[in-house]
Structures are given as structure tokens and as C-alpha cells.
Amino acid sequence: MHILSLAAVAALAHHAAAQFNMLRFACSQLVVERTDPLVNPGMLYSPHLHQIVGGNSFNVSMPPETHDQAALSTCTSCSFAEDFSNYWTAVMFFRHRNGSVIRVPQVGNGGPQGQLINKGGLDVYYIPSGKVTAFKKGFRMLAGSATNTDNSKVNKGNICHRCWQSTNDNQFTGGAPCTGADTVDIPYGNQCKMVRQTIIFPTCWDGKNLDSPDHQSHVAYSGAGASGGGRCPATHPVKLPQIMYELMWNTSTFMDQSMWPNDGKNPFVYSTNLGNRGSAAHGDYLFGWKDDTLQKAMDNNCNLDRDCPRAGIHKQQPAVYNACTKEQQAPEPVDGYLKSIPMGEMAAERA
Template sequence: MKWNTLVAASGLFAPSTALLRFGCARLTVQRLDPLVNPGQIPSAHLHQIIGGNSFNVSMDIAKHDLPTLSTCTSCQFSEDFSNYWTAVLYFRARNGTFKRVPQIPQQGIESTQGGMMVYYMSDALFDTAQKSKVTAFKPGFRMLVGDSSYSSRDQARDYRQLTYTCMENSASRSPESIGFPKGPCKMAIMANHRFPTCWDGVNLDTPNHRDHVAYPEVGTFESGGRCPSTHPVKIPQILLETVWDTSKFNKKEDWPTDGSQPFVWSSGDSTGFSSHADYVFGWKGDSLQKAMDGHTYVSAPMLKTQSIAEQNKCIVPDMVKEPIDGWLPKLPGDVMVK
């Protein structure tokens, strides 16, 4: 799907300098993946999803207008009907059973049910100036970062900054690792999903949901690295932070006898290298562009907000009837651990 090629070629992209940081409550947790497995019920593995309630088993780019079809969103900004999703973390006990790891809402969104913290940035996370110019996404835009089939460090090099933080307390943000932390984390494991920040300016999507976006040619987004000539348009960096409460599973007697870490993604990955996330743009009208043009840092007075109670009310019915909680003899979908 292509956007207006002439507009892309003309360079008519509005300058923007802003950082948005906001919480989104859980919309649903079920085996659906309208990007990788459109129309398939159920999809291969379990996902946690946030955002607008038009999320469905099939979200055709030409027919599925999220702001029009959604009646609510689980995100703080009520004009954001986008959908964001990642795999789900499980604990594998020594006896071979599995239990879903609960999520911890971050400071400021403590009452949300599950969910994630979402960032849209034009510069490094804690750069309050946010001087760089970025272009907001266009209707129909979608992308995928990471690969659920990866299981090695070399494979994970394809995607920059998909990391984990072994949290000692709620302020922990470093150090970051590429694979799962090797030992127990006092508070939690935070999964960090950073999406590519360069766009080809033409395609809203590509068959693999990856080729229309790219990482900077040199350096990183945070260091101001330039975009490659094939993907000249700088877009906001989306960062998803999910805090998994692994503290409930820190008893060494429950861990594998060989000392290896016991956490697995719902995709069956026990290394952490398969970390991945999906994004479908769904901001209403030009609200995101206005926010990114607003020279704001975290707060966004030009956007409408809703209460956490309203966020928590926004849910999607369960379309896949299967147990995902309690102690399970196998991962949902009978996914094998690798």
C-alpha cells in the first residue's frame, strides 16, 4: 500500500519536536495476530494487545479505519485508537508447568489493568529539548519489529534496541540486555521494544511489514543518526515498555536444576532473542501530528485525555476460547519451548 508519492518526493513534511509518554491498559490477551496471521483464529501464539477496540482477527489496510470503527481506546489519549501488541511472558516451573507472568503498571498509571507505557519521540528519551523534526505516521501505516522465530544473538542483531532491563526497583532503566536476564530480578523484567525510525515515504506497509521502515544508516536514533537514502523520512520512535512481575517466581528451588533462567515467551522462546512487537497506526485525524508539532515534553495539552477507569473499561471480547491463566501443562496453542 503506497502513500502519495508526490507528497513524499516534495519533502512537504511538517516539522515536529515533541515527546509523548502515556499509559495504555490491557485491551485483550488472546491468540490473535491480524498482521502476521490475518483472518486466522487462533494465531500461532498468545499476544497482549492495547489500544482501540476495533482490533480484530482481520484488519485489512483498505477497509479497517481504526478511528472510525473503534468506540473506545485503552490508552490515556482518547484520540489514539492505534493498536500495539507483543508476545506474553510465562514462567516455566521445574515440573514443566507454565504460569502467565502478571504485569506491573508503571508510576502514574498504577491502576491500569496490565498494559504498557508508550512513547513517541523525536530525539533521545530524556532529551527535553526534542529539537529534531519528525513526521507523524499516515492512516493505514503499520509495522513489525523483531522476529518470533529467532533464538540466537546473531539473529537478534537484525533489530536494534530490543532489550530487557532487570529491574531492582521502579526507577531501574539500566543495564539493558539483548537476551533474557540470566539471574533473578528483584522487582521485575522490563521488555523494551523500540521501532525503526526511518520510512521510505511511500509505502504504508510491505508484505513482511518491515521493508518500508529502517534504522538510521549510521549511529542510532538517540545519537541523531541519519536515515538511509532509501528511507529518507524520519518518523517518531515508538518505544513500548512492559514490566513483567517476575519477583513472584524468584525462588531458586523452582528454577531449572542447571541454573538456567525459567522464563519463556508465549512463542516458545526461552532465550529472549525472539522479542517482537506490532504496530497499527490509528490516531484520529491529524491529532498525532499536532502533538508532535506542539513543542511539548510528555504532557500534551492539545490532546484529549481520559481517566484510567475509562481506559480499563475498553476491552475486546475473547474470540479464542482457551485457558491462558493458572498453572498450565503447556503453553497456549501447544507451543513447544525451544
């Protein structure tokens, strides 16, 4: 039996990723603020800071019975004009030795499928595996946990980080997401010029509930990794497109270790600020595609971020989706060096 070299395996993974039909597109920053209509609906100044992308009808409260993102939004910060969904994650901060903190800048993600252009924000994948059923209007879910500080409770095959040894986002590093040397914690060191964060959502639905009290029980994983998922369990029999978020955090401007805190801990931390661990990484999703365009995109093998006339989806130019922003609903400073990570009451002071 022939054993493939690591280089050959990487080459095969690179080729497969380049050929696999899936939606993969950029979403620029809509707003950075402390609101969370999924976990903390109606609350201004939610417990931690989020970076949000997608339709501009995003609001502090978005009841699924009345809030139709596609109907209420006038623009989307995602590159597909028909996608008014909202996607959000925690924010990564750098802790300076003097006690101040600053948001780590984000860039687009390249890799074997080609460069995506965004202004902050993140990149979104919809990966089908066989026949899939698109999400229904009002559907929402959560991946990961903002309160977890235990790495052992995180499936590294679904939520992970990768040390990127170049600031060139098109210089593909490693194999498939959440494999190999990927870690639950945020990697750091002078070799990590960027950090790629990956959040993979469940692919199986109970077929009944658009949400659940914990925003997770109505869905289930059917394996790990960015494979589109395996066979669904009887409790959650409906196969969904697999959603994956990828974020590229540019840590290269913080390589001077004289800036790092001298407590021996990771200088990079999420806005949850719980134990300085990547195990609190999480992603929120509120479905908002127009009409049945997502189902048609899955049925017609639409690929990457290209126009797909068969499904009626259209790629916007970066200048268009970059321009879709909105004012903070929970106003407070989030740019530049801050005295502390925004938590608790309204943050009022910069460093």
C-alpha cells in the same frame, strides 16, 4: 579533559529523559489471545499468544483499505482518547518445575518521567527528533522477530531487557534504554525483582508503502537507542516519530528457586517458546490516531501523558481506559497455571 563519573552520567541521563519532549503514556490490557492481524491475518489461533492494547476495533483481520481504527473503535485502552492504534507483543511466561506455566504479571512503569498507571498492558513512547512526519492511515510495521533464537542477530540497542532490582517501578534503574548492562536475553535471578522489556521501532520510512511483505522493509533504523533516530538513508528518506514500547514484568513472585525447572534453563520465556530466549522478542504496530492529532502533537511539542490543547489530544483517567476491553476472538484459557504455553491447536486445559 575531565572524565564524568558513572554517577554523573546517570544523573545527566536521568535529567535529559525528564526534560525531553515526547509522548509517553500507559496502555492497559485490551485482550490476551492468539490472533495477529499483521502477520497472520484471518487466522484464529495464530502460532503464539499476544497481549494487545489500544482501540477496541482490534480484529482477527484488519485490512488497511477498509479497517479504520479511529472510526470503528468505541474506546481505547490507551490513556490518550484520540489514540485508537493497536500495539502488541508476545507474553512472558514462568515455567514451573512441575511443567506447568503461568503468565508473568505486568505493572506500570515509573522512572524519571513519573509513574504510569495501567492494568496489564504496556507503555508507549513517541519520540520526535527534529521535524517528523506522522504515520499515515493504514500504516503498520513489525519490530524484532518471533522466530529468531540467535541473540547475535538482535541489535541490543533496539530490543533489550533490564534487571530491575526492586518492585518499586518509580525507583529508576540505570541509564537510557538499551544501554549499559541491558541484555538481549531475559535476565533472571533473585536480584531481578522485575524485568523491563524495551522494543524500539525504526524511524525512517520509504514514503510510499504503508506495509511490506515482511512488515519491515518499508522502514529502516537510523541508529540505535531511544534518541529519536538520526539522519535517514536515501532509500527511506521520511523521518518518523520513534515508537518505543516499555513493559514491566513483575517476576518477584517467582523468586523461590524450588519452583524453578531443574533443566538449568531460564525459567522465564516468551509465548513464542523458541529456545527459551529473549531474542524472539518482538512488537507489532497498527497506526490508528484520530485525524491528524498525532502530527499536531509532534509539531506542538506535546509532552508525556498530559492534555495538549494545541494538538487536540486529551488524557483519559485510568478508570476509563482500564475499562476498555474485549472478549477473546480465539477463546482459550490464558490465566492461572496452564499445562503448557498456548500454541498449535486451541488450548483447552488448565494445570
